[in-house]
Amino acid sequence: MAVKKKKALSFEEGMQELTVLVEKLSGSELPLEESIALYEQGVALHAQLEALLAQQKKRIEMIDPDTAEIKAFEGNENGVS
Numbered sequence: 001m002a003v004k005k006k007k008a009l010s011f012e013e014g015m016q017e018l019t020v021l022v023e024k025l026s027g028s029e030l031p032l033e034e035s036i037a038l039y040e041q042g043v044a045l046h047a048q049l050e051a052l053l054a055q056q057k058k059r060i061e062m063i064d065p066d067t068a069e070i071k072a073f074e075g076n077e078n079g080v081s
Helices: 011-027 032-059
Strands: 061-063 070-072
Touching: 011 032
Parallel strands: none
Antiparallel strands: 061 070
């Protein structure tokens, strides 16, 4: 079976799609196979969204209040500096 490539989702589109998947999984009695397929889609989408956040995090710039210079964001693993 050929795999269709989807266009790149924006973060907002991805979150909306993930919300729909969660609602489908939590709101009804689905057959096991369908539930597993939706779960797999959700995990893959979550990974895409995490990658998007990581890319955008690199773009964040902060102004140093002491020098008024713009410097690159320097956070730890959790995104907190």
